[in-house]
Amino acid sequence: MSKDHDESARAPFVSRAGFNLGARLALPVLPGMIAFGLAVGATAARKGLTFLDNLFMNLFVYAGMSQIVAMEAWPERFGVVALASLALLCITVNARMLLMSASLQPWLGALPAWQIYPGLHILTDPSWLISMSYRARGGSDAGVFFGASAIAALAWMSAITIGYLAGALIADPRRYGIDLVMPIFFAAMLVPLWRGGRRSIAWLIAGVVALIVQQFIGGWWFMVIGALAGAVAGGFLDEP
Amino acid sequence: MSLDGFGVPSAILVMALATYSMRAGGFWLMALMPRSPRLQRMIEALPGSVVTAAVLPLIVREGPVAALAIAVAGAVMLATRKDLLAVLAGMAVAAIARAAGL
Numbered sequence: 001m002s003k004d005h006d007e008s009a010r011a012p013f014v015s016r017a018g019f020n021l022g023a024r025l026a027l028p029v030l031p032g033m034i035a036f037g038l039a040v041g042a043t044a045a046r047k048g049l050t051f052l053d054n055l056f057m058n059l060f061v062y063a064g065m066s067q068i069v070a071m072e073a074w075p076e077r078f079g080v081v082a083l084a085s086l087a088l089l090c091i092t093v094n095a096r097m098l099l100m101s102a103s104l105q106p107w108l109g110a111l112p113a114w115q116i117y118p119g120l121h122i123l124t125d126p127s128w129l130i131s132m133s134y135r136a137r138g139g140s141d142a143g144v145f146f147g148a149s150a151i152a153a154l155a156w157m158s159a160i161t162i163g164y165l166a167g168a169l170i171a172d173p174r175r176y177g178i179d180l181v182m183p184i185f186f187a188a189m190l191v192p193l194w195r196g197g198r199r200s201i202a203w204l205i206a207g208v209v210a211l212i213v214q215q216f217i218g219g220w221w222f223m224v225i226g227a228l229a230g231a232v233a234g235g236f237l238d239e240p
Numbered sequence: 241m242s243l244d245g246f247g248v249p250s251a252i253l254v255m256a257l258a259t260y261s262m263r264a265g266g267f268w269l270m271a272l273m274p275r276s277p278r279l280q281r282m283i284e285a286l287p288g289s290v291v292t293a294a295v296l297p298l299i300v301r302e303g304p305v306a307a308l309a310i311a312v313a314g315a316v317m318l319a320t321r322k323d324l325l326a327v328l329a330g331m332a333v334a335a336i337a338r339a340a341g342l
Contacts, residue, residue: 028324053248060256070255078247083254090258096290097259102266103283109271120263125290132287180309183298184330186291187310191317191326193288206289207296214297226293227286234285235278 012110018143019150022130026148028188029126032181033152034159040064041163047071051164058160062122062153066093069220095224099231100128107135108142122149125182129189136193201237206230305342309334 037058044054049071061067070089075082101120108116127148134144194200210226273279299307313330317323 028327032327049248053252056249057252057255060252061259063259066255066259070251075251078251083250086251087254087258090255091262094259094262096294097262098266098269099286099290100266101263102270103286105267105270106275106280106283109267116267117264120267121260123263125294129287129291136284136287178331180302180306180334181327181331183295183306184310184313184334185323185327187295188313188317188323188326188330190288190291191314192321193291199285199288202285203288203292207292210293210297211300214300222297223290223294226297227290230289230293231282231286234289235282 012108012140012142014111014115014143014146015141016143018139018141019147020143021141022127022134022144022147022149023151024147025130025134025144026127026151029130029152029182029185030155032178032185033124033126033155035178035181036064037156037159038163038166040067041160041165042167043068043071044160045164045167047074054160054164055157058157061090062124062156063090063094063097064156066090069093092220095221096125096227097123099224099227100125103132104128104145107140108145111142119146119149122153124149124152126185127152129186133189133192198237199234202230202234205233305334305337308337308342 040058041054044057044067049057057067066089070086073089075086101123104120104123111119127145130148131145190203206226206229208226209229210222213225214222295310299310309330312333313326316329317326320326
């Protein structure tokens with residue numbers, strides 16, 4: 001994309017209409033978030049966390065994938081080593097958020113810190129994708145980011161609470177294809193982001209690097225390393 | 241299982257700090273970077289790259305059901321541009337394929 005486009009993009013503002021639009025754009029992903037939240041709440045109950053532990057973990061950590069992985073390896077005693085490995089685990093599983101929040105900066109960087117820094121706490125994969133896709137269509141209303149993120153957080157907090165209370169009653173999510181709903185939504189989001197040939201080379205590089213990292217390094221690094229490789233490739237391949 | 245009095249709260253605190261440092265850290269670091277057209281292109285390539293880097297390994301891990309569901313969702317999205325419809329179609333295909341024992 002040319003530099004003119006860059007400069008013509010207007011300064012960010014937050015409007016109620018943008019907030020509502022963001023919330024509406026997030027609707028298709030809510031069933032997936034709710035299903036995932038139910039599973040996280042049920043896992044917390046199964047692992048012996050109290051109702052408040054579950055509530056606070058979701059309020060303050062608010063990153064379902066890393067919480068599930070952490071709770072599956074939940075220590076019995078919380079010494080320095082156990083705490084350090086929990087921190088490291090959250091950093092690896094959530095390292096992609098470093099890239100995601102970095103990519104919001106050129107757009108949302110002009111917002112006052114008291115708005116954006118608390119707002120970043122509710123940044124999630126779907127609300128980020130929705131916001132970036134809206135931005136790629138030329139939008140600049142930061143309310144879209146806040147609206148999509150807020151409704152996702154609301155759905156999540158309800159789901160983890162119900163999941164905790166219902167516990168074992170939660171049916172096997174695989175049966176209804178619910179475990180695949182997030183990747184399905186992500187893949188559907190690729191369609192409107194498609195800008196033709198050269199851009200797709202970067203995506204392909206991201207996917208291949210992620211596969212290689214998953215195969216040879218394992219763990220959770222594949223997502224962030226693959227995404228970073230794709231972004232770098234996009235920066236260098238797509239010379240005007 | 242009995243947990244130490246402060247064990248779980250300190251675990252939650254540590255996990256929260258680590259996660260928020262990712263969520264805010266990228267944003268904060270990016271403010272220090274000099275703007276350039278190349279950086280702008282990197283940012284534009286990022287959403288698609290995150291999706292393929294997350295989804296492709298998952299397809300390989302989960303096998304044909306995931307591949308089929310995602311392909312159907314992509315096709316529905318391409319045809320209708322309705323993401324809710326695409327997601328529902330993908331889930332339906334996954335559920336049917338699994339019920340059929342795939």
